[in-house]
Amino acid sequence: MELFDVYPLFDITPVKGEGTWIYDDKGNKYMDFYGGHAVISIGHSHPHYVDRIKSQAEKLIFYSNSVQNPIQKELAKKLGELSGMEDYQLFLCNSGAEANENAIKLASFHTKRKKVVALHKGFHGRTSAAVAATDNPKIVAPVNANHEVEHLPMDDISALENTLKNEDVAALIIEGIQGVAGCYMPEKSYLKKAEELCKKYGTMLIMDEVQAGYGRSGKFFSFQLSDVNPDIVTMAKGMGNGFPVGGILIAPHIEPWKGMLGTTFGGNHLASTAALAVLEVIEKADLLNKVTEKGEWLIDQLKDLSGVKEIRGAGLMIGLEFNYPVAELRKSLLKDFRVFTGSSGNPNTLRLLPPLNVSQEEMQLFVDTIKQAISKLEENETIHLNS
Structure with a gap:
């Protein structure tokens, strides 16, 4: 084979x-x-990261989310402290695409709407709703082509308001920094106004921090450079330093019901340990x-x-x-x-x-x-x- x-x-x-x-x-x-x-x-x-994973692997690698997992709670507490988003709720999954998939689903559940707005050049993953929101026709299969997704130009507030004012948009999803596109950043004023418009028209603001999150921008999440408060934040990549783990942060005003979101492997004992070890290194250093x-x-x-x-x-x-x-x-x-x-x-x-x-020496060597x-x-x- x-x-x-x-x-x-x-x-x-x-x-x-x-x-x-x-x-x-x-x-x-x-x-x-x-x-x-x-x-x-x-x-x-990283030595601390390796030691934490080895230690946990010797104890318990996996059990499903049908049981208590204290490591998840420890991870949520530390993540809240370092990100400054302690009042948000954490849902753990396995990847960035899965995080965006669940974020879009959650927004649709909450608003009872099905339309999604994304930005030109944006990349949100390769699963169904995530790839539909991605502005790359080459990777969108016919089964994923979703006419309920509209792509708008970055930093165009007029276009955004004209779309949101119909009050039929479940979610606006934006990368804090567009990674795959080539590191394009929305203007701070655009993000602030987008947040206002989402609140005005009942649309949920999803900030995709899959690539730009976990400290890469200099803030814990790149949207914090613009001082906005999204309804949902998605993350993955640097979260596990190589171990597959993703997650979404959910604003406190969004109430879950049992079975709304689910995952078999998400937040398992080894994944949660890896994500926690990353936070511990970020904090200590x-x-x-x-x-x-x-x-x-x-x-x-x-x-x-x-x-x-x-x-x-x-x-x-x-x-x-x-x-x-x-x-x-x-x-x-x-x-x-x-x-x-x-x-x-x-x-x-x-x-x-x-x-x-x-x-510093490595950066100089690169230059x-x-x-x-x-x-x-x-x-x-x-x-x-x-x-």
Whole structure:
């Protein structure tokens, strides 16, 4: 039997990770400035994280949500403390797509409506409602094509109000920072006005923090940069540092009923332990207060790179847009300099998503390396600054 071929694969087989570094089966060492789609939040194989998982695995790996699970309650308490959202309710699941799926379902249950509004270039997952809300026709199968989903331009308040005023929209779902698109951020004034309009017209505001959450923006959640209070917040990726775990935070005014949401594996003992360990590392290392400073330093160093057109994002979620396609640059960084970076929906944009605890020395090494990579490509006329 062969694997179902869905991704173009690099000819690299990682066998070990440590901090910001990955080692392959040939003994080569790679700097990881992508973290497997922003998943690695506290570095590969962090000692505390590994110890917590090993200890829990020796006790109990899984039982269903039909029994008490004190680790879930401990996780909810710590998450509330660090995020400042202690009055919200937590539902645990397994992935970002599942988190968005449940968030949309919850909004529909609560409002008794079925229409969803999302933004152009947004990405919310590959399951039914989540992929319908995703603005990428290539990955939306006919069975998922939902005419009840409308996509609007980012930062266009008039278009948003014209749609919401019909009072038939269950949810407005927005990424705090559009990751897959290339790190585009809504204006703060747009998010504040969107929150007001949602309250005015009875629409639930869902903030998708699957990629931008868990400290990556410098705030615990990126929407906190705009000081808004969503009805539902979704999260995953960095939440488990590689262990599959997702969740949604639900405002206190939303009342559940038994069976409204459910999951077999979500929040199991090992998953909850992994998510709790991530929070413990974030808290102990005071990472939230350091991410903003690191991101500002990195952006300042990168802004004068040859060919850079724009830098977007916040904290350690950075979109580096050049005035030429970055495929060759990304390939060279990986093949010639052994550095992982990310692509995006914008072919000219490189995504940088290092661990939150990346060191100053590692950031400097990355800056020096990308300068070398660009210089080499320019010398070989592989890239053209005005192409």
